Amino acid sequence: MQVNRSRENLEAAGITVVGIGFSPQPQLDALAKELGLHFPLHADTARDWYRALAFPPGRWRAVLAPRILRRYAVGLLHGEGLPLSRTDLRQLGAGALLRQTEIVQAWVTDESERRPSIAQLIHAAGGASNHR
Secondary structure (H helix, E strand, C coil): CHHHHCHHHHHHCCCCCCEEECCCHHHHHHHHHHHCCCCCEEECCCCHHHHHCCCCCCCHHHHCCHHHHHHHHHHHHCCCCCCCCCCCCCCCCEEEEEECCEEEEEEECCCHHHCCCHHHHHHHHHHHHCCC
């Protein structure tokens, strides 16, 4: 995970990474441990953050995209279960860079290639830190 690998660069830029998920906290804790995350995951089962940031639900065509279905099929062929979540299925690919209560940058995308790069986030944070 790019954010995890870039922890030192993000911290040097004054960025604190926090993950928000809609699953209950015990599931998020298990996920963080499984992925070896260096940042906390917090449960927002009521989806208050998504509403506050005005993020829309993910599109069904993204959830059922051929690349996603192909990933599921390969997993099934290797004896893995389907990674379906009843709490998080359509809340895909959103994030925000905040300073206090100000949104510095926000993005909603179903494709990881369209998310801002670490360099872009650091640049945005550097621009924001000049206005503290």
